[in-house]
Amino acid sequence: MALLRTAEIREMSTEERNEKLKELRNDLMHERGVSAMGGAPSNPGLIRAIRTNIARILTIQNEEEKI
Template sequence: MGKFKLRPDEIREMTPEERREKLKELKAELLREMTSKSISGVPDNPGRVKEIKKNIARILTTEREEELRKIRETEKG
C-alpha cells in the first residue's frame, strides 16, 4: 500500500483535511495488518505495522504543533 515513510515536511504541506484523510487511511491499514497478523500468526510485512504507527504519530504530532502555534498566535495577538 503506498509509500512507507511520510516525511514531516510532506505532512506539513498537506491541508488539515488531507491529513485527516491520510490518518483515517493509515488507521484502517493498521487494522488490516493487525487482523491478518492475528489470523495467520505471521505478518505479511513485519516492519509495516511499525511504520504505520510511526506515520500515525507523525501526523498527530504535526496537528498538535499547528494547534499550539494557533494558540500562541491568539495569545500574542
C-alpha cells in the same frame, strides 16, 4: 508503504491530513487483523511504519493547534 516525511505532512492541508490519518488507521487495523489470525505478515515492519506515520501526523497537528 513508505514513511511519510515531516515536510510532506506539513505541506498537506488539514483535510488531507485527516484523510491520510483515516487511511493509515484502516491499514493498521487490517494488518493487525491479519497478524491476529495467525497469518504471516508480508512485510514484518509494516505495522511499526504505519504507527510511526500516525504518530507524526498527530504530532504535527498538535503543534499547529498550539500556534
